[in-house]
Amino acid sequence: MSSFSFVRMTAAVAVAALGLTGISRAETIRVAVGTQDTTINCATGGLLIRELKLLEKFLPRDGKYKDASYDIQWKNFTSGAPLTNEMVAGKLDFGAMADFPGSLNGVAFQKAGRRSLFISVLSGSTKGSGNGIVVPTNSAVQSIRDLKGKTISVPFASTSHGMLLRAVEAEGWSPETDVNIITQAPEVAGPALQANKIEAHADFVPFAELFPWRGFARKIFDGSQASAPTFHGALVDAEYAEKYPEIVVAYLRAALEADRLIAEEPEKYSDLIAKVTGIEAEVVYLFHGPLGLQTRDVTWKPEYRQAVATSIKTLKFLKRADSDLDINQFVTEKYIRTALSRAGGDYEAQSKNYAQLPLKAKDATTGADITDFSLVAQIWVKDEPLVRHYSTPENALKALAGLEKEGKAVRVVYAQDRESGIKLFANQAWFVRSPKGELSAFLLKDGAERWSKQHGGAVVDYAGARESLVASR
Known part of the structure; x- marks a missing residue:
């Protein structure tokens, strides 16, 4: 054999060896993501990434990924349980879901002798907003205190189930004897509320707002009243994350980019989410717009870690989980810290920020800067791309009367709860004049009456608030 042939054969063997170890072999890497499109607080971890093709923008293309190609797969689910089943079966690599189903995801992986990781918060409320209880529109019930002895439906083992149990406990009631709690998915509860077949329904994002918006229910309890933190976040198969940590960071970079885009143009992307999901844009904006019902917060605040711990404890109580999860092994900041740093963010600073998405606007009537956000009201006029902002409800309602006189159609009017700061549909709110x-x-x-006793003034509904402004002219 010539020396040239020997060298060529040796090189071929070396290349083959490299191929066997996967160092230089062109590899097709699957990136399979399970989404919950109609659970709109998962939008920045799924729907928007998919629709705007943001994952393609951030997937690594150098180093060990230089010759790799990607097989990006998306699958939509209406709840977390079937999504988890497919993750455990190895059909999905990532998933987005709330704290309760997320904890069940960790338990399911553990039972299978494997691990999943909770890698980021996507959106949530340290106070608990997002979960809520609704009643039929014509119900006499005004608060949770009126539900003693009544039937309340809820999706079992969901984050709203945990909220309901906390709320019942806060009243000093027994969930077994003082109320009749039955399991019911939102797609079943909606028609049941319309037919007055149930007396109340507890649910998660966005149904406690969606059902009232559609006109057949009224919200009588917000999760913030139970002081039960809640969130939606992203999970990944731990084995996948160990093999492809750069891809995990890329997925979170895409989520951060989706978050940035919707923060900059909430009306535009609320309309996009509505187009894909059928969840009206007015409801989406209630969550994702400035001063929204929940914050889009990617950091692991202590309250969100506690939400995971509480969910595991509650799931064991409900006999939906029979083992503990090590929170410190299940919840990890590792990947989101890296992603946020590469996006130019400061994890430590953001982890200390509890503020709602800020509003920087001028009053559409007076032109003055809005500085007191406890009184903000907003109007979204049909065929206008941007929401109009007002420093007070009276400014907004006076402007509304003018818009109607001009023959303009209004999509929605928002107000902020004076005590809790949560965003409301104004036509569902109570007012103190x-x-x-x-x-x-x-x-x-109850809140309006309490404020009235402390500060004076008359309690009126939305129609009464509008009429009072006409009468005062």
Whole structure:
């Protein structure tokens, strides 16, 4: 054999060896993501990434990924349980879901002798907003206190189930004897509410707002009243993350980019989410717009870690989980810290920020900067690309009357709860009109009456608030 042939054969053997170890072999890497499109708080971890092709923008293309190609797969689910089943079966690599189903995901992986990782929060509320209880529109029930002895449906083992149990406990009631809690998915509960077949329904994002928006239910309890933190986040198969950590970071970079885009143009992307999901844009904006019902917060705040711990404890109580998860092994900041740093963010600073998505706007009537956000009201006029902002409900309702006189159609009017700061549909709110004619909005009649006793003024509904402004002219 010539020396040339020997060298060529040796090189071929070396190349073959490299191929066997996967160092230089062109590899097709699957990136399979399970989404929950109609659970709109998962949008920045699924729907928007998919629709805007953001994952393709951030997937690594150098180093060990230089010759790799990607097989990006998306699959949509209406709840977390079937998504988890496919992750455990090895059909999905990533998934987006809430704290309760996320914890069940960790338990399911553990039972299979494997691990999943909770890698990021996507959206949530340290106060608990997002979960809620609704009743039929014509119900006499005004608060949870009126539900003793009544039937309340809820999707079992969901984050809203945990909220409901906390709320019942706060009243000093027994969930076994003082109320009748039955399991019911939102797609079943909606028609049941319309037919008055159930007396109340507890649910997660976005149904406690969606059902009232569609006109057949009224919200009588917000999760923030139970002080039960809740969130939606992203999970990954731990084995996949160990093999492809750069891809995990790329997925989170895509989520951060989706978050940035919807923060900059919430109306535009609320309309996009509505087009894909059928969840009306007015409901989407309630969550994702400035001063929204929940914050889009990617950091692992102590309250969100506690939400995971509480969900595991509650799931064991419900006999849906029979083992503990090591929170410190299940929840990890590793990947989101890296992703946020590469996106130019500061994880430590963001982890200390509890503020709602900020509003930087001028009053559409006066032109003055809005500085007091406890009184903000907003109007979304049909065929206008941007929501109009007002410093007070009275400014907004006066403007509304003018818009209607001009023949303009209005999509929605929002107000902020004076006490909790959560965003409300104004036509579902209660108001207190002060002796000076100022209006303050409240989710519950109880809240309005309490404020009235402390500060003076008359309690009125939405129609009454509008009429009072006409009468004062």
